[in-house]
């Protein structure tokens with residue numbers, strides 16, 4: 334199961350934090366998020382340490398986020414949260430692409 338997340342989430346992040354989140358995602362440091370309660374997603378991001386990330390979503394919008402890193406204690410939206418949201422967006426895109434492919438195969 335994949336979380337639905339709107340593209341606008343990047344606005345929550347400082348630019349330099351978001352860029353570092355992208356690097357984490359690209360390096361494959363994000364485990365697939367799992368839904369542990371209604372609208373609440375949990376996963377682990379592997380960096381110098383393992384960081385536990387929780388993200389609450391509603392209708393594709395980010396309601397809140399939490400991470401066990403130090404930065405996140407001051408500012409909720411750290412690079413690990415960014416990496417997880419990018420992961421969600423990309424897996425959602427892949428799913429949509431695949432279903433598109435199936436539709437076009439069917440039409441041929």
Ligand SMILES: [Zn+2]
Pocket residue numbers: 384400401402403404405411412413414
């Ligand atoms: Zn963090």
